[in-house]
Amino acid sequence: MSKPVDRLWLSENTPEAIRRALSQMKPLGAYDHLAAAAKARAEADWLVGLNATRAFSLRHGRPGSPLSVGRVQTPTLRLIADRDREIIAFTPVPYWQVAVTFQATQGAYVGLWQGSAKEHPDRIMSLNEAQAILAPLTPGTRGQILSLETKRVTLKPPLLYSLNDLQKDANRRLGMTAQQTLDAAQRLYDQHLVTYPRTDSRYLTGDVAATVTQRLRGVGQWPAYQDLVEGVPRPLRTRRLVNEADVNRAGHHAIIPTGSGSIGSLAGRDAALFDLIARRFLAALYPAGLDDRTTLITEAASHRFKTTGVAVVEAGWRGVLKPAPASDSDADEAEGAAIPPGLVEGQAVNVDHAEIRARETKAPPRLSDASLLALMEKHGLGTPATRARILELLLARDYVMREKKTLQSTEKGRQLLEVLPETIQSPELTGRWERSLEGVAEGQEDPDHFLHQIRSYTKELVETARTQQGARVAEEDLGACPVCQIGRVVGNAKGWGCSRWREGCSFMIWRTVAGKKLTPAQVKTLMAGKTTATLKGFKSKSGKSFQARLKYSQESGRIEFVFQEKSPAKRRRGKTQAAMGAKSGT
Template sequence: MKMCIAEKPSVAKEIAHVIGATVRRNGYMEGNGYCVTWTFGHLCSLQEPNEYTEKWKQWNLSVLPMIPSKFRIKLIDDEGIKKQFAIIEELVSKAEMVINCGDAGQEGELIQRWVLTKAKCNVPVKRLWISSLTEEAIREGFDKLMESKDFDTLYAAGSARAIGDWLLGMNATRAYTLKYGNGKNVLSIGRVQTPTLALVVERQKNIENFKPETYWEIRTDYRGGLFSYTRGRFNTKAEAEALLEKIQTQELEILSIERKKAMESPPKLFDLTLLQVECNRKYAFTADNTLKIIQSLYEKKLTTYPRVDTNFLPNDQYAKVPGILKGLKPYENLVQPILTGGKIKKSSKVFNDKKITDHHAIIPTGVFSYDMSPDEKRVYDLVARRFIAAFYPDCEIANTTVMAKIGEEEFKATGKQIIDPAWRVVFGVNTDKQNDENVLPVYEKGEHGPHTPEILEKETQPPKYYTEADLLRAMETAGKQVEDEELRDLMKENGIGRPSTRAGIIETLQKRHYIRKDKKRLLATPTGIELIDTIQNDLLKSAELTGQWEKKLRMIEDGKYEINGFMEELKVMVNEIVHRVKYASAKTITVVPEEEEKKKTTEKKKRTASTATPAPVLICPKCGQGSVVKGKTAWGCTLYRKSCDFLIPLSIHEKKLTQKQIDTLIQKGKTGTINGFKDEAGNSFNGILKLDSNYQLYVERPKN
C-alpha cells in the first residue's frame, strides 16, 4: 500500500479522486493500491522550554539564554490532532512507500517532515510537487514523483527558521518581559515582527516630528499648456514676486519641442505580496484576508499555488497558455484577439526560468467555475486580467517636452499621450486613444506670444503613514524605499519574512496591541513605540539586518550555506541580546489594555453619532428588500450572505467613495463625473460610476 499524506482534508480529497482512492475510511481514503490521509497544517511543534529542563519552567533572568543542546519536536496538545496523528502513525507502520503531498513550499515541507519523523517513518518517501490542484496537474505530478532527499535543503531551511524563531522569540520575550514588563505585561519579541514594528514606529516619528516649510513656485499658461520655471522653488515669496514682475510683460518663446515615442509593457504577473498590495489598494482587503481568498481559489482549482514570491513563468508553461486562455469563459472578448492574432506573444518579462524558485507566478488554471463569493470574484478578476494582459502588445505612448524662455528665464512643459492603449484595454481603458495625462497643444519652434503667469504657494509634505500595502512592500525590500521594479526584484531575497507569513505578522502586531488600524492607516500604539525605544540592540529591530538573516535561510534552501553555521550565528546573537538586557538600566513599559482603547473609541463614536444628521435609508437596488449600509470594507445589502450579494467597495481605482456619491449611485443608478480615479499605470482619469444590469459596479469614462 502506498500512503499519501496531504496538508489539508480538501487537498487530500482532490488527490484521492484523481488516483482512485474512493473508499472513505476514518481519517483517510483508500483504493487502487493507495491510502490518502491528511494533516490540519501543523500537527507538531518544537517543545516548550520547560520540556527540556525543569530550570526553564519558571521565568527567570538568571537562567537565560535558553539554548537546548538538541531541539525536539512534540505533538500539539489537541484531542483532534492526537486522533488524526494516531491514524497517520498506524498507516505509516503498514505502508510500503510514503508520498509527501504537502504544500509545495518550505512550510509545507517542514509540516510533513515533522509528522513523518514523529510517526517513525522508515520506508522510502517520494515527493509530489505541483503548482495547482487541477486533475491534469495532479496526474502530471504523480507521473513525475521526486525523491524526498531532493528537498533536504528545503527542509533544512524550514527547520532553521523554526529553531531561529524559537531561540530569539523565547529568549528575547522572556528577557524583555522580566526586565521591563513589571512582572505583569508580556512583551513579545520576534525575529520578523519586531523589525516590522520598528518600521511603523520610525515612520510615525518622522511624521510627528515633521516641520512643514512653505515655498513658492512660478508657472505660466501659454495657449493652454502649463510651463514651470526650470530652476524650481523659491524659499521666499519676495523672490517669486520679483521674477513674476520681471516676466509678466515679456513674451514666451518656444525654444524646442521633443516628442519621444515609448512602449509600456503590461504589468507584472502577481506574486503573493503584489496581489496583497493590489487588493489593499483597490478593495481595502487586509493582507490576511487576501491570502485566505487566494488560498480558497487555489483549493477550488481556479488559480495556481498562492504562496509565491516570483512574478515569472517557466518556459515550459508557454505551451499551456492557449488552453488556459480558452478556459477563461467570462473573458472571451478579451481572449479572442490573442488566440486569433497569430503566434501568442512570448516575453522574457513573463517567461524566465532563472526567476523561478519553488513555484511560478499566480495565474488562472484554465478551469472556471461561477461558484465564487463576491470577494473571490474580485480577486480572481485581478489575477485573470493580469494574465490576459501579459499576452497583449505593449502600449504605445508619446512623451512630449517643450522648452521655452521668457526673457532670460527658462521654462518647461511636459505632456503624455496614449497613442495605442494595447494591453490597457484589458483593464477598461477606452480604445479610442484616450489621453490619460496632460496633452499639450501643437507648438512650433520659434513661435512666441503673451502668457499668464502665477505664483503657487506650497508646503513640504510629511511622509505618509503606512497602509498594509505600503508595509508589505517595505517588508519585501527590508524597509528600503524602492520604486524601480527590477531593483525591487533583486532585493526580494533580502526581504523580511516570507510572502506567506507577512500577513500573519501584521495581524500579530495588531493582536498584541503594538499597532492599530485607523481606516487604511497603520499606527503604532504607545506600547509599540515604547517597546521599540527600549530595544537598544539593532539586530532585533533592523529590517535590513533581519533581511540578511532571511537571505541566509534562502541560501540554506539553495544548498549554498551550512545550517550549522547559521545556528552558531543565532546562538551568538541570542547571547548578545540577553547580555545587553541583563545589564541595562530598568524601566517599566506600560501596556495599554485593548479593552480600554476600544472603550475610548466607542465613546468617541457615540459622541459623534449623537450630533450627526440621520442618513437616508437606501433600499437595495438588487433585491429591493434589504437596505444598503456601510461596513468595514464595503457598502452592502443588509441581507448579504442570506439572500442577496449586493456589494460596493469603499474605494475603486484608488478613489475613495463618499456617502453622497453612494447615495446618488443607489438612487439614480449612476453618479456625476468624479475626479481622481487611477488606472493600472498610476495615471489619473475622470469617470462616472454606474451599476450594470447585474448590479455590478463599473467606471465609465466620459467621451471627449
C-alpha cells in the first residue's frame, strides 16, 4: 500500500512563507533527480577523497601527518598555487608615460601621450624616447582639441544576491571571508531576517516576486531604510528579477530580506551583512544609473594626447549601493579624471606643463576570497554551499595561508601538488564532472554512469600513487621569516629556510648544528630572536661533547653558541665558533 507523499520545500522560515510553501507542495517524485545528483556528488567526493588521501598519504606523506586530497579541494589549491607561480615568474618591465596638463578657457585637464600600439598605446618603452616627446612641450605651446566624444552609458541595477555573489561582495566591501559570510547569513536566516542563503540563483520565482511589495513595507519600517524604500519607483519593476527555470535549477531563489523579524539587536558582521542584503534588494528595484563617458584627443607638437572622463548623470541604484571597488585590476590612472564642461572640437588650448611618469608593469594580484570564489565558480568547482568550507579546509591543513585579505599557497601545499597526478589537480576534469552532476539533477544523465566513471578514475589514481616515484611532502611551516618578514620559514631536507630564497632572502637554519638535530620548536625559538634553553649533545670538531644555548644572529645570519657565563674568554671563543652549524649540517 502506498500513499502519496509530497515534499515541503522552504526558502525562508517565516510563518507566512511556510504557509505559502505548504499550499504549493509537489509530489516527492518531482525531486528525484535533484536527490540523485546530491547522492552521486556525495558518493563521488567520498570515493575520490578517501582513496586518494589514503593512497597518496602512504606514498608521499610523513608518519602522523597524512596528506589531504579531494575532488574539489585539490584543484582549488592548484588555482591558488598557479597564481603564486605567475607572481614569482613575473618580471616587472619599466615604461614611461608623458602626461600634459592643458589649459583651456573653461579649465585645465590632463592628457596622456598616445602612440600607435594597439595595446597600452600610452606606454613608452624607453626614457630617451619619452624625453624626446617631452622636449617640445614647453609651457605655452599651442595645442588643439582634435576630437571630443561623449557616450551615454546605462548601468543596469544589479541582480539579487546568490551566495557566491554575496560572499564576493562582503569580501571586497567588508573584508569578510567566505566562511564568515556564510556563517553570518545563516544566523540572519535563523533569525527569520533573510531567505535561505545556500543558493546559486540570482532570481526569484513569479510567486516570490509577488511578495516583494510586502517585504518592502517590512524593510521600510526600519528607520535606516525608510527613505530608500520610499525612493523605489512604482509600479515595481520585478520582471527582470524573475527566472523560474534558474530558481528550479538552483533549488532556492536569491537571498532577499523577509521583511519581518527584528534588526535592532544585530551587531558587527551580522548587521553589516544584513545591510548589504537589504541594500542589494532595494538597488535591484531602483532605476538604472546613467553616466557620460567622454574621450578627448588633444594635439600638440605633432603628438596626440588622450583624456577620458566620467560624469554621473543619474546615480540611479548607485544611490542605494555604491558599486564595489574592482579588486583585481588596477584602474587606469587617467580614467575618471575631470574634464571641464563646455570644451568643443577644434578649440585652441595651451600646454600648462608636461611631465614624464616612470611606471612599471605589475604582477597579477594575489587571490582573495572574492577572486578565488569567482575562479571556482568559473571552473565549476564546488557548490555555493561548499566553497567556503573547501577554502577553510585548505587553510586548516596548512596548504594555503591567509595574510590580511590575500591567499597564497604554502610550501607544503606546493609540494603536495608536485607529487599528485595532473588529472586530480586539473580544474577542467572536476568542472566537467560538475556539469555531469547538473545533468543528473535535470534528469538528463544517468547517475550510475557518472559513478562508474568516478570509480574507474579512482582506480587509476590509486594505481598511480602505488607506482610513482617522488619525495615525501615536508610538514613544517614555522611562520614568517624573521629576516625579510614576508617569506615563510619552511622545512626541506637540509633545514628550515625562507620560502623567498629565489628573491634573495638567505635565512636558513640547518637541521643539524654541531652534530645535534634541532627540533621545530627550537627553530621557532631561534626565529623569535630568543636564546634556547641549554642543549646537550653537541660535538666539537675534535669530537668532544659539549652543551650550550643557541641564538640566531641577524648580523651574521648564523646560529651562535651561548655558553654559561663562567669566564668571558670562553664566551668569546663560543662566538667565534658560530659558523660550525652551517658546515656540519649538510
